[in-house]
Amino acid sequence: MDFRLTDMTDDEIAQELSVVEPLTDSVRDLIDAVIRTEVDDDVLIAAREQIDAVVTSLRGNQKPGSYGVPFTRKLHGMPYGNAAVGKRNAIAPPLRVEHHDDGSATSEVVLGAAYEGPAGLVHGGISAMLLDQLLGEVVSVSQGVPCFTGTLTVKYLRPTPLGPLSLRAETTGSEGRKFFVHAEISDAEGPTVTAEGIMISPANMPRHEELKRLRAELAASAE
Numbered sequence: 001m002d003f004r005l006t007d008m009t010d011d012e013i014a015q016e017l018s019v020v021e022p023l024t025d026s027v028r029d030l031i032d033a034v035i036r037t038e039v040d041d042d043v044l045i046a047a048r049e050q051i052d053a054v055v056t057s058l059r060g061n062q063k064p065g066s067y068g069v070p071f072t073r074k075l076h077g078m079p080y081g082n083a084a085v086g087k088r089n090a091i092a093p094p095l096r097v098e099h100h101d102d103g104s105a106t107s108e109v110v111l112g113a114a115y116e117g118p119a120g121l122v123h124g125g126i127s128a129m130l131l132d133q134l135l136g137e138v139v140s141v142s143q144g145v146p147c148f149t150g151t152l153t154v155k156y157l158r159p160t161p162l163g164p165l166s167l168r169a170e171t172t173g174s175e176g177r178k179f180f181v182h183a184e185i186s187d188a189e190g191p192t193v194t195a196e197g198i199m200i201s202p203a204n205m206p207r208h209e210e211l212k213r214l215r216a217e218l219a220a221s222a223e
């Protein structure tokens with residue numbers, strides 16, 4: 001697993017995000033527009049040519065491989081390509097997770113046409129992905145080390161409608177490197193999907209040791 005600190009300062013990261021996040025929002029809007037457009041074929045053909053030109057322009061300078069998860073100098077992860085929360089990833093729902101003092105995490109999200117499974121309803125895989133992300137984050141943030149999903153059990157209580165949804169997750173217990181977590185998705189009527197996860201802080205993961213060492217160095221330099 002790759003671990004690297006970014007060369008960018010906090011101001012440079014904020015500046016980059018101020019440009020990139022609106023671009024991601026526009027591409028997300030494009031995806032929705034393509035799904036729901038009813039314009040004529042000639043407009044679609046012209047749109048494709050314009051989009052291809054934009055892609056060619058962006059390919060002018062590309063990072064090899066995936067985005068990865070670089071860390072800021074304060075050791076905050078920057079998972080900008082992440083499938084569920086990536087700030088550069090227009091496929092990711094606009095999920096923004098809030099972490100609370102009691103160790104829980106919540107998110108409010110509006111899922112549109114791009115996340116449909118059954119007609120008018122959220123795709124079950126999307127629900128599982130969002131819950132998986134929230135379970136991973138609630139443990140990783142509250143424990144201070146990255147945790148992987150070992151086992152994820154999802155229960156679909158009733159259909160989840162597209163539109164505004166609330167998510168919540170909390171850690172319910174732990175045994176050594178294993179953390180037991182619960183999460184749910186709710187619409188206005190209450191929970192539609194629940195998930196139980198066993199999240200694991202992997203053994204002998206170089207990134208853990210590296211994080212611990214860097215945290216200790218940062219703490220010492222702050223004294």
Ligand SMILES: CCCCCCCC(=O)SCCNC(=O)CCNC(=O)[C@H](O)C(C)(C)COP(=O)(O)OP(=O)(O)OC[C@H]1O[C@@H](n2cnc3c(N)ncnc32)[C@H](O)[C@@H]1OP(=O)(O)O
Pocket residue numbers: 132133134135136137140141146147148149150151175176177178198200201202203
């Ligand atoms: C901020 C971050 C947000 C991230 C959000 C996204 C979350 C994700 O999607 S993560 C990606 C999906 N998950 C993966 O790819 C994980 C793949 N699996 C692995 O890497 C490893 O098998 C891993 C890390 C789960 C366990 O590896 P390792 O640390 O070697 O475990 P190991 O030493 O064998 O076992 C440790 C304990 O966990 C248990 N365990 C191991 N694997 C599992 C499992 N899959 N399910 C349940 N328990 C397990 C063992 O039984 C053992 O328990 P005990 O201590 O009671 O005997």
